[in-house]
Amino acid sequence: MPTIRKRGQYQWEAQVRRRGYPAQSKTFTTKAEAEAWANMIESEMSRGVWVSRSEAETTTLYEALSRYEEEISLAKKGSAQESSVIKTYKAVDLAKRPLSTIRSADVAKLRDVWLKEYKPATVLRRLAVLSHVFNVARKEWGMESLSNPVELVRKPQPNNARTRRIGSAGEAASEPQDDRDPDSERGAQDGELERVITASNSALLPAIIWLAVETAMRRGEIVSLQWKYVDLKRRVAHLPATKNGNARDVPMSSRAVAVLQTLKDSRDAKVNPTEDDENDADLVFGIRGDAVTRAFERAVTRARKIYLDECWAAKLKPDGKFLTDLRFHDLRHEATSRLASIFPMHELTKITGHRDPRMLMRYYHPRAEDLARKLS
Known part of the structure; x- marks a missing residue:
């Protein structure tokens, strides 16, 4: 039989002792709550389904997030992005509560608050991280009784799937101007790519941009590219570790080869390399991914300003879509759409690294006029 005793003026302590199980006790504000809890614990022990809830009841979400970041998140390729999500969770009031007290209604309330400020995909990523924290706690940290509220x-x-295309002056030259749709939902504009490259103050960004738009490689794959995996004669770049965990070989166009050849010649011409150069000798670029993103954003901003100055000087109305809403990842979109006009789908998946063709379709955004030309 469970033991119920009064402690102080407003507390009731319930104790359950049973052979083969550790003693359990918990304090409540009413006697009815104490009795209900004790009867539940005793019933579970009698049926052999009892599991300890003590760790889930004493571990706060903040503590679980810290442990998750140290043991799980840091081993992931996207640890930097996940660390940002973890930091966001630690700042909310929910982080102060024990894991066992967090209910689906609490998570739903947080979801609704975030949806007012962020896009659905961002909120989904945050929910996915929280869900993984609860699953790891339940499966690996001895909190078998813990349920996943997510x-x-x-x-x-x-x-918010993006369909942004980036226009190139070279691409535009091969098409009649009167055949192009200025109101296309993709917002493709002629010469954007060259303008961004020209406006860049970075020595490496132009080469990175060309390599991205010619090969459809991800930002992380480009900054991790090593010279020992680049074969300029065969025109192939080997990626031993990619986002989905599979290695792949990326064929390179003549322009991509020329870009890398120029970098290699410059690297080989260094007579007295510094210590940093020696440490990063095998990296093609030796720059962090977030630095690439910031450099690209600054170049787009400068290119847009130059374009506006030109329009005002010529007394022309600026195009509201030109050099706006551009992200570095759009280069992968653009490259995939261009390569799709050359390779069939099964070959394209090998180049871009998509395991599921349905995911590839998110990046393939052909121009309607290009498809129309294929019709007889």
Whole structure:
């Protein structure tokens, strides 16, 4: 029989002792709550289904997030992005509560607050991290009784898939201007790529941009590229570790080869390399991914300003879509769409690294006029 005793004026302590199980005790504000809890624990022990809840009841979400970041997140390739999500969770009031007290209603409330400020895909990524924290705690940290509140929460439908195309002056020269649709939903504009490259103050960004748009490689794959995996004669770059965990060989166009050849010649011409150069000798670029993103954003901003100055000087109305809403990842979109006009789908998946053709379709955005030309 469980023991119920009064402690102080407003507390009731319930104790359960049973052979073969550790003693359990918990304090409540009412006698009815204490009796209900004790009867539940005793019933579970009698049926052999009892599991300890003590760790889940004493571990706060903040503590679980810290342990998750140290033991799980740091081993992931996207640890930097996940660390940002963990930092966001640690700042909310929910982080102060024990894991066992967090319910799906709490998560749903947080979801609704975030949806007012962020796009559905961002909120989905945050929910995915929290879900993984609960699953790891339940499966690996001895909290078998813990339920995952994220599993019961309705997930927002992502509706922010990007279809942004980046125009190139070279590409535009091969098409009649009167055949192009200025109001295309993709917002492709002629010469954007060259303008961004010209406006860049970075010595490495132009080469990185050309390599991205010619090969469809991800930002992380480009900054991790090593010279020992680059075969300029065969025109192939080997990626031993990619986002999805599979190695792949990326064929390179003549322009991509020329870009890398120029970098290699410059590298080989160094007579007295510094210590940093020696440490990063095998990296093609030796720059962090976030630095690439910031350099690209600054170049786009400068290119847009130069374009506006030109329009005002010529007394022309600026195009509101030209050199706006551009992200570095759009280069992969653009490259995939260009390569799709050359390679069939099964070959394209090998180049871009997509395991599922349905995921590849998110990056393939052909121009309607290009498809129309293929019709007889």
